[in-house]
Amino acid sequence: KLPLTVEEILDFGESNRELFIKSSTYSIIPITVTEMGLTISWIFSSDPKSISFSVVYQESEDTPLDQCKVLIPMTRCNSHKETIRGQVKVRNSGIYTLIFDNTFSRFISKRVFYHLTIERPVIYDGSDFP
Numbered sequence: 001k002l003p004l005t006v007e008e009i010l011d012f013g014e015s016n017r018e019l020f021i022k023s024s025t026y027s028i029i030p031i032t033v034t035e036m037g038l039t040i041s042w043i044f045s046s047d048p049k050s051i052s053f054s055v056v057y058q059e060s061e062d063t064p065l066d067q068c069k070v071l072i073p074m075t076r077c078n079s080h081k082e083t084i085r086g087q088v089k090v091r092n093s094g095i096y097t098l099i100f101d102n103t104f105s106r107f108i109s110k111r112v113f114y115h116l117t118i119e120r121p122v123i124y125d126g127s128d129f130p
Helices: 006-010
Strands: 017-021 026-033 039-047 051-058 069-077 084-089 094-101 110-119
Touching: 006 026, 006 110, 017 026, 026 110, 039 051, 039 094, 051 084, 069 084, 069 094, 094 110
Parallel strands: none
Antiparallel strands: 017 110, 026 094, 039 084, 039 110, 051 069, 051 094
């Protein structure tokens, strides 16, 4: 579990991060967001073989898991063959959790190479208008 803030993701730069996910387990990356309108984007690949991926939203740490909103249902990704890309728009402050699930694999541990970015919306204020 690696709780991240928007600022920490903005400091990622271009580097990739790596997760090691043992067989029959999963890893989560919770991202705490306080401002609306942001876009959280991800790119990931896995080695060897596929990994399952999901995104859930939690209003706060106290919200029971059964009350979390599933934004992207658990999907098995052929991320060992192609790079997986996706994004989610932040509509509410809270915790957006990326889940990398290897529970289906009884013997094979996986490495996931991922990169996260946060984009703030461009708000036109008319300041360049003569």
